[in-house]
Amino acid sequence: MIKTWEQLKGHSEQRELFRRSLQRGRLSHAYVLAGPEGIGKRQFARLMANSVFCREYELSELQVCGECRACRGFAAGTWPDFIEIGVPAGKNVIPISLIAGETTDGKRGREGLCYELSVSPQASDRRVAVINDAGLMNTESANALLKTLEEPPAHSLILLVCDNPDTLLPTIRSRCQIVRFFPLNEADVQEILLAEEIVESPEEAASIASLCEGSLETARQLLHPELRKLKATVARQLNQMEGMKPLEVAASVTAGIEEMSSNTPEQRQNAQWLLRFVADAIRARLQGLAGGDLSDPLTQRLGARNGVDLLAPMLDRTLAASRQVDGMSPVKLVMEALFDELARMIRQAMKRA
Known part of the structure; x- marks a missing residue:
């Protein structure tokens, strides 16, 4: 206090x-x-x-x-x-x-x-x-x-x-x-998250601070155990490249969102957070390629140029899914279509490599 x-x-x-x-x-x-x-x-x-x-x-x-x-x-x-x-x-x-x-x-x-x-x-x-x-x-x-x-x-x-x-x-x-009153800046949010031991590491504090829009209440929502589990599931699937199972991912994600949401507006908000996680993960890989980081498994498989050619459309597709959720499209259908499309993009890129 x-x-x-x-x-x-x-x-x-x-x-x-x-x-x-x-x-x-x-x-x-x-x-x-x-x-x-x-x-x-x-x-x-x-x-x-x-x-x-x-x-x-x-x-x-x-x-x-x-x-x-x-x-x-x-x-x-x-x-x-x-x-x-x-x-x-x-x-x-x-x-x-x-x-x-x-x-x-x-x-x-x-x-x-x-x-x-x-x-x-x-x-x-x-x-x-x-x-x-x-x-x-x-x-x-x-x-x-x-x-x-x-x-x-x-x-x-x-x-x-x-x-x-x-x-x-x-x-x-x-x-x-x-x-x-206005939202806190990211540095202040990071400091509070660490001082109050809300997160376990400076890296996690920085990640949450970049997403929570200056609100500790939003930061706590982002740290919901179920949402963190869904984030890990999506990250794991994105790392599997051509092995992604889109229908299984979509079903797991949709079930998790429904379980942690008490009403439809909350369900859409949690879906947006998950899509934000996906977009940020793709964006981070793009930034790594732009900075000359060739250690990512994707880059090793595809090469820098082909990696960018894959990741940029994946990011655009994820942002389009976010707009669909905003436009009141059913969350389940949006997730199924998104992960099916991402899996297709990855398979096609692997064939071209």
Whole structure:
């Protein structure tokens, strides 16, 4: 768990934006932290809250010491002036009970996030609330929060974390300042993957970082055991040259994608990742040939020129398959056609060699 700003990768511009606002005394009462999933928005929000409470630094410095009573209490999850909510386990929305309390026991308006914000701080100058996955508030929840945003307590700071601000009610967006966050760079992703021991080697970290588009959540999806097994299967088949068994490969790949996918959109996303693996493997071989690397078994069998003549059309065919999946073609049919065509290309190239 990230406990200091120095441990947070990226987002230095966003931090500087908040620091300037603090130095000018222009901190707003509510912000939307918006950007792709898995890039550190929640950690940023928590560091913002911790900075409000830290007693060793002025708030305008936007820093945390990690050692004072407030920082220790915050890290332990016991600091009384911090409220954090999100989608409850097993649910797909943020219910109004978390925002304004339950109705069944007469506590509506006397508990929940809005009530907690209205109470005077117990140990700090402000109360800070973080709403994770804020775009998943239902209509009741959003309208209840809107009342607090319209008349915010003077001692409050509300941070709404979401992937897309358009999922929020326009009336909520209009009462918040939107701060946009962007994907992490590949070097930062590699460092995090290795530091948190998510991958086993620098080579694997580099490979995943190049594919995950700056999102640790996407990186974790790419490391799904079933997807890794499918990647290994495809790599092994591509290395067999004329021995590739296209129908077996397509059947194995399709079954694996279906097993690890809970719905059709997820199935298409996993199919796209697999096609990306195939394209990257072919592209890496092409780059090796362009750089004069003649150690690849394909080059040894075909020669550099014939290798390029084979690999370039294979890459084009794989990219075409990706477009077909985007175009809503059945994943199974796309995979069968792709691997059949790749096997045919390899057999023809071997005959010409």
